[in-house]
Amino acid sequence: MHDILTSCEHCAHRFEVPRAAAGSLQNCPSCGKATRVPGESDPAWVPFQLIVAALCVAAGVVASLGSGPVAGFAVGGGLLAAALLLRAAL
Amino acid sequence: MNPVFELDRYTIRRKLLKVFGASFQVFDPEGRQVASCAQKAFKLKEDIRVFEDEERTRPLLTIQARQVIDFHASYDIVDAVEGVKVGAAQRAGVKSIFRDHWHVLDANDQPIAEVEEDSMGMALVRRVLLNLIPQTFHLDGGATFKQRFNPVIYKLDVSVDRDATVDRRLLFGVAVLLAAIEGRQDS
Ligand SMILES: [Zn+2]
Numbered sequence: 001m002h003d004i005l006t007s008c009e010h011c012a013h014r015f016e017v018p019r020a021a022a023g024s025l026q027n028c029p030s031c032g033k034a035t036r037v038p039g040e041s042d043p044a045w046v047p048f049q050l051i052v053a054a055l056c057v058a059a060g061v062v063a064s065l066g067s068g069p070v071a072g073f074a075v076g077g078g079l080l081a082a083a084l085l086l087r088a089a090l
Numbered sequence: 091m092n093p094v095f096e097l098d099r100y101t102i103r104r105k106l107l108k109v110f111g112a113s114f115q116v117f118d119p120e121g122r123q124v125a126s127c128a129q130k131a132f133k134l135k136e137d138i139r140v141f142e143d144e145e146r147t148r149p150l151l152t153i154q155a156r157q158v159i160d161f162h163a164s165y166d167i168v169d170a171v172e173g174v175k176v177g178a179a180q181r182a183g184v185k186s187i188f189r190d191h192w193h194v195l196d197a198n199d200q201p202i203a204e205v206e207e208d209s210m211g212m213a214l215v216r217r218v219l220l221n222l223i224p225q226t227f228h229l230d231g232g233a234t235f236k237q238r239f240n241p242v243i244y245k246l247d248v249s250v251d252r253d254a255t256v257d258r259r260l261l262f263g264v265a266v267l268l269a270a271i272e273g274r275q276d277s
Contacts, residue, residue, distance in 0.1 A: 024156045026175065
């Protein structure tokens with residue numbers, strides 16, 4: 001298990017934390033303030049995000065074939081925006 | 091330290107009629123409001139802010155879920171005035187299925203206390219009776235969290251022992267978390 005190298009968001013000091021601290025707040029050894037340690041993103045996330053984006057584009061294409069390019073952009077863009085909003089909420 | 095954290099007794103009350111997120115008020119034994127808590131809406135990972143005032147201008151604590159997909163739900167508790175983490179609370183995943191159990195960690199994530207529902211028997215009865223019986227939790231570092239019998243409004247009475255070994259700010263954060271996370275299961 002390797003440690004995570006992180007840097008303080010207040011004073012830019014770089015320090016290591018154990019992997020178990022991924023995604024947590026830890027006090028910086030230099031300035032003492034709580035700073036967020038990056039979370040390990042799940043390896044399944046990247047392909048999942050690509051599939052969602054591809055589905056949005058596909059829905060847009062289908063809608064544009066049925067009701068014209070404006071509807072296509074509206075459907076594809078709307079779904080993509082919804083997915084991004086959901087991602088931000090998570 | 092803020093005088094709120096010197097209280098030995100206080101009551102956390104969930105505000106009714108909040109469509110999104112959740113809101114809590116904290117009262118001292120004389121019924122004066124001493125803090126107000128807001129849980130952010132539309133966040134799957136909990137983000138709770140505790141303020142000294144109802145207008146939410148003077149922050150006391152922030153409680154944030156770890157930004158990672160894990161089996162334990164872990165929450166870091168930060169003194170919002172000093173910007174320093176005072177500790178964390180971690181809900182024991184498997185153990186909590188039958189009887190709610192939390193680990194309390196210090197600022198370096200080392201376990202310092204355990205919070206547990208009163209008894210296995212009562213915990214099981216509660217699960218069968220759909221949480222009609224109020225919950226009581228004990229923290230072995232010197233505190234009791236007792237839910238009042240009130241099917242409408244969630245109220246949690248907190249009492250801290252004079253010789254409690256756990257940081258009072260951390261205890262306050264744990265109490266708010268219990269009200270927010272365990273209290274939610276009732277509604
Ligand atoms: Zn720093």
